[in-house]
Amino acid sequence: MRIAVTRPEEDAGPLRARLEALGHDVTVTPLLAxxxxxxxxxxxxxxxxxxxxxxxxxxxxxxxxxxxxxxxxxxxxxxxxxxxxxxxxxxxxxxxxxxxxxxxxxxxxxxxxxxxxxxxxxxxxxxxxxxxxxxxxxxxxxxxxAVPAQALGEIGDAIRNGQIDAVMLYSPRSAKIWRGLVEAEILGTQAAEIQHLCLSRNVAAVLPEAWKKVVATSPDEAAMLALLDQTR
Missing domain, CATH: 3.40.50.10090 (Rossmann fold)
Known part of the structure; x- marks a missing residue:
């Protein structure tokens, strides 16, 4: 699965390694510095x-x-x-x-x-x-x-070309930034086809109703990783 990890650089490394060990293709795109x-x-x-x-x-x-x-x-x-x-x-x-x-x-x-x-x-x-x-x-x-990103960068091209299957969102603020950047780059239609893995209902609530989303059963990384089975 092709997954976008949106966590800050300090947190993204261990998560990326874990996802890659599970066989996923990971792109890190920090939404907050x-x-x-x-x-x-x-x-x-x-x-x-x-x-x-x-x-x-x-x-x-x-x-x-x-x-x-x-x-x-x-x-x-x-x-x-x-x-x-x-x-x-x-x-x-x-x-x-x-x-x-x-x-x-x-x-x-x-x-x-x-x-x-x-x-x-x-x-x-x-x-x-x-x-x-x-x-x-x-x-x-x-x-x-926590300073928000100003552009999607390479992940924007990946979304445009249909090369992202899922994105992991860990906070309402990061979800808001993600939505804003996606809409600013006129990628809402493509993003609606991506599965959004949300840490909580508050995170999911920030996203447009039409976007695909699933919510972790508990607010922790194990539950977030378990969501990957729902997107296969």
Whole structure:
């Protein structure tokens, strides 16, 4: 199968290798470029836990972050792997922002200290608001910007020539960028014939109703890969 991977460069490599090992022909076309912010400092507070919803939030940490001994809560395998590689005391819960918020509400006590939330400038869900509503002191630190692609590049030619069977979309924002670029290059008719593999219903909802799409049963890479069997 000919698959377009839209993840940022930092995340696309391992996914590409996994797909190619399964026999697929992969084209990487990042829709977002991750740009860490300069001169970010982490406040020295008695943090109860660190919450991270993306591996990029770990990669963009300043070197002298002082968080190695603090319990770090991530959303899934990829962010967990990045956190462990960075030397953090990490564990994964929830699968997505809402699941992580539920875990914190159920397992942690607001009286035990504030939560440090590491994020990008734009997020798929409002973890900070959910935790504050539950009575937690939550401090959000923006560590990076995700800059959208301005053109489809070689993948546009592949779509035009009918050389893409499926595209993997992991967030509503990336789906919005994908749709915008496809429509800007007047490729909507061709894109409607491509199977769009969506991490969640919120991702699928961004796409035109007429476009082919399937939604993962859970918000993780294993479920995304399982969707490939539905497109054969």
């Amino acid at each position: 991750i740009k860490p912010r300069d001169n970010v400092t982490i406040p020295s507070l008695p943090w109860q836990a660190v919450a991270v919803t993306s591996a990029n939030g770990i990669r963009a940490l300043p070197e002298a972050h002082g968080l190695a001994s603090i319990r770090t809560l991530t959303v899934g395998p990829q962010s967990l792997k990045a956190a462990l590689a960075a030397g953090l005391a990490a564990e994964a819960h929830g699968g997505d922002v809402n699941g992580l918020a539920a875990f914190i509400r159920n397992e942690l006590d607001p009286a035990q200290g504030p939560i440090l939330y590491l994020s990008g400038a734009e997020t798929a869900g409002d973890l900070e608001a959910q935790l504050k509503e539950a009575g937690f002191a939550c401090h959000r630190i923006v560590l990076y910007d």
